[in-house]
Amino acid sequence: MNMIVCIKQVPDPEIPPAKFKIDPEAKKVIPPPGVPPVISVYDERAVEAACRLKDKHKGKITVISMGSGKASDVVKHAISMGADEGFVLEDEAFENLDSFGTAYVLGKAIQKIGGYDLILCGRQAADWGAGQVGSILAEILGIPVVTLACDIDAVDKKLRVKRIVKDGYEVLEAPMPSLVTVSSEIGLPRLPAGVGLMLARKKQIPVWKAQDIGAESSQLDKANAHTEITGLSVPTRKTECEIVTGNTPGEAAVNLVLKLVKLI
Amino acid sequence: MDSHKGVLVCGEIAEGKLAPITIELLGAGRKLANELGEDLSTLLMGSKTGGLGQEAIAYGADKVYVAEDSLLDDYNSDAYTQVAANLCQKVLPSIMLLGHTDVGCDLAPRLNGRLGGGLAMDCLALSVDPATKLLVSTRPVFGGNAHANVVSRSARPQMATLRLKIVPPAERNDSRQGKVIPVEDKIDPSALKVKVVDRIKEEVEGVKLEDAEVVVSGGRGIGGTQNFGMLRELARVLGGAVGATRPACDEGWAPARLQVGQSGKVVSPKLYIAVALSGAMSHIAGCLGSKCIVAINKDKEANIFNVAHFGIVADYREVLPALTTKFKELLSK
Numbered sequence: 001m002n003m004i005v006c007i008k009q010v011p012d013p014e015i016p017p018a019k020f021k022i023d024p025e026a027k028k029v030i031p032p033p034g035v036p037p038v039i040s041v042y043d044e045r046a047v048e049a050a051c052r053l054k055d056k057h058k059g060k061i062t063v064i065s066m067g068s069g070k071a072s073d074v075v076k077h078a079i080s081m082g083a084d085e086g087f088v089l090e091d092e093a094f095e096n097l098d099s100f101g102t103a104y105v106l107g108k109a110i111q112k113i114g115g116y117d118l119i120l121c122g123r124q125a126a127d128w129g130a131g132q133v134g135s136i137l138a139e140i141l142g143i144p145v146v147t148l149a150c151d152i153d154a155v156d157k158k159l160r161v162k163r164i165v166k167d168g169y170e171v172l173e174a175p176m177p178s179l180v181t182v183s184s185e186i187g188l189p190r191l192p193a194g195v196g197l198m199l200a201r202k203k204q205i206p207v208w209k210a211q212d213i214g215a216e217s218s219q220l221d222k223a224n225a226h227t228e229i230t231g232l233s234v235p236t237r238k239t240e241c242e243i244v245t246g247n248t249p250g251e252a253a254v255n256l257v258l259k260l261v262k263l264i
Numbered sequence: 265m266d267s268h269k270g271v272l273v274c275g276e277i278a279e280g281k282l283a284p285i286t287i288e289l290l291g292a293g294r295k296l297a298n299e300l301g302e303d304l305s306t307l308l309m310g311s312k313t314g315g316l317g318q319e320a321i322a323y324g325a326d327k328v329y330v331a332e333d334s335l336l337d338d339y340n341s342d343a344y345t346q347v348a349a350n351l352c353q354k355v356l357p358s359i360m361l362l363g364h365t366d367v368g369c370d371l372a373p374r375l376n377g378r379l380g381g382g383l384a385m386d387c388l389a390l391s392v393d394p395a396t397k398l399l400v401s402t403r404p405v406f407g408g409n410a411h412a413n414v415v416s417r418s419a420r421p422q423m424a425t426l427r428l429k430i431v432p433p434a435e436r437n438d439s440r441q442g443k444v445i446p447v448e449d450k451i452d453p454s455a456l457k458v459k460v461v462d463r464i465k466e467e468v469e470g471v472k473l474e475d476a477e478v479v480v481s482g483g484r485g486i487g488g489t490q491n492f493g494m495l496r497e498l499a500r501v502l503g504g505a506v507g508a509t510r511p512a513c514d515e516g517w518a519p520a521r522l523q524v525g526q527s528g529k530v531v532s533p534k535l536y537i538a539v540a541l542s543g544a545m546s547h548i549a550g551c552l553g554s555k556c557i558v559a560i561n562k563d564k565e566a567n568i569f570n571v572a573h574f575g576i577v578a579d580y581r582e583v584l585p586a587l588t589t590k591f592k593e594l595l596s597k
Binding site for chain 2: 011013014015016017018020022027029041042098099100103124126127128129130131132134135136137138139140144145146147148160165166167168169170171172173174175178184185187188224225226227228229230231232233234235237239240241242243244245248249250251252253254256257258259260261263264
């Protein structure tokens with residue numbers, strides 16, 4: 001089974017909000033200093049889903065990440081988890097693309113890799129979280145898509161996918177190739193193991209530019225963007241936290257209840 | 265671009281009725297249509313749509329397109345995408361609104377991919393820019409720590425999914441006039457590639473996390489599966505539900521479906537009790553809509569105190585039993 005997983009490097013979302021800063025003029029988020037970026041949480045679970053399929057059915061996992069600078073770190077992370085190879089898509093023309101632009105570039109890279117049975121994406125990115133690249137990519141490639149998967153298996157050359165819904169899940173059967181977006185309910189990603197870490201360290205991660213994948217400049221032109229961010233702000237919240245005290249923690253608890261009981 | 269006109273709401277039917285999100289979307293859509301001086305139409309897809317077309321008119325639609333087919337009985341991504349895309353290509357709406365629901369989360373991005381529009385998901389506010397007449401969609405980014413305004417200058421339709429319970433439902437007026445138009449196109453079965461094999465409803469014990477009026481959430485500081493029992497007891501006394509942070513779920517102390525936060529559930533109860541959790545950006549994103557947040561943490565510098573209304577700085581093990589006992593005593597009266 002040949003799988004391609006699309007992953008993204010994002011600023012660490014587990015930071016305290018005090019470290020979160022934006023530049024409202026540039027409509028950009030200022031990366032927190034000294035905190036290394038990480039693989040987007042859903043994308044890591046997409047890699048995990050691929051690894052589970054590989055454990056069970058054998059196959060090959062290729063990861064691609066569009067990004068600048070250190071995107072090879074997340075590709076290496078995926079390799080340390082069990083992926084076989086990976087590519088970074090990096091070009092000035094790829095910066096600040098909207099969801100259509102991103103899906104276009106990923107699609108071009110996927111067409112270059114070719115021969116896939118399954119494409120996996122996270123349900124959304126942990127930073128901008130547009131939540132649509134996977135679906136647009138499937139439309140571009142002309143293959144079926146199943147979103148919000150919490151379990152994926154292959155049975156009789158078909159994919160069997162559980163899709164999370166509000167009060168349970170659906171079981172869907174999709175042909176191969178298809179694209180599946182993965183949700184966090186799929187469960188914990190594995191920790192990189194010794195062999196994987198060693199492989200990842202040694203592995204060369206090729207970088208593909210626009211011309212390497214045949215991406216046309218008209219498709220990457222910001223003037224043709226489908227969406228544009230026209231404003232970015234940090235919502236103001238005014239909360240004064242009243243610290244409730246007492247002679248003992250238990251007494252503080254009683255005092256707190258007396259304040260809260262009106263609310264419920 | 266000028267060939268695209270009007271606002272189209274993609275409605276949802278639940279148990280034979282217009283789903284609450286549909287009535288909210290009609291309210292939001294009506295406002296946008298009035299500001300633009302254009303029509304509001306609705307698409308209803310289902311196997312039995314009965315008098316729902318008239319009902320949508322009463323809630324504000326000028327035209328209701330009704331697609332009735334047994335293949336549209338339950339949500340089917342391929343079938344719904346096909347019907348909605350065909351209609352959009354005929355009607356050419358300038359704006360298309362969907363709910364940020366199980367259906368909308370799947371249908372909207374796919375439809376967008378097919379139509380080449382411009383989509384903003386999970387919107388908290390929708391407005392028309394008075395100068396450009398463009399739709400401005402406000403949505404949370406970076407786990408809700410920032411809000412972005414999204415605009416589509418030329419791509420059509422301008423699409424948005426609206427978060428539930430953000431706008432008030434439209435008011436019903438049964439004397440409103442409108443037109444119900446059946447969608448005649450038959451569904452091409454060869455385009456239905458993904459089969460729905462089964463639908464499993466998971467029963468939850470007690471109150472559902474998303475519906476609970478009180479949520480008691482634990483974080484990494486809880487320290488183990490067993491200690492979550494104290495949170496469950498407090499939640500039980502308050503008629504609420506238990507939640508957890510991502511690290512607590514990752515540790516296996518609580519099931520993943522109880523995760524509150526950016527990659528879990530977004531809750532907005534009356535009372536949110538955050539126990540032994542620091543308040544990472546990703547967690548806060550899931551509970552900020554709560555009316556009252558209470559923090560119990562032994563670290564007085566913990567970020568959760570920055571968003572909480574009340575706090576106790578102490579080890580939760582010494583606070584929770586007294587809290588539970590006192591609540592029990594007062595609520596039993």
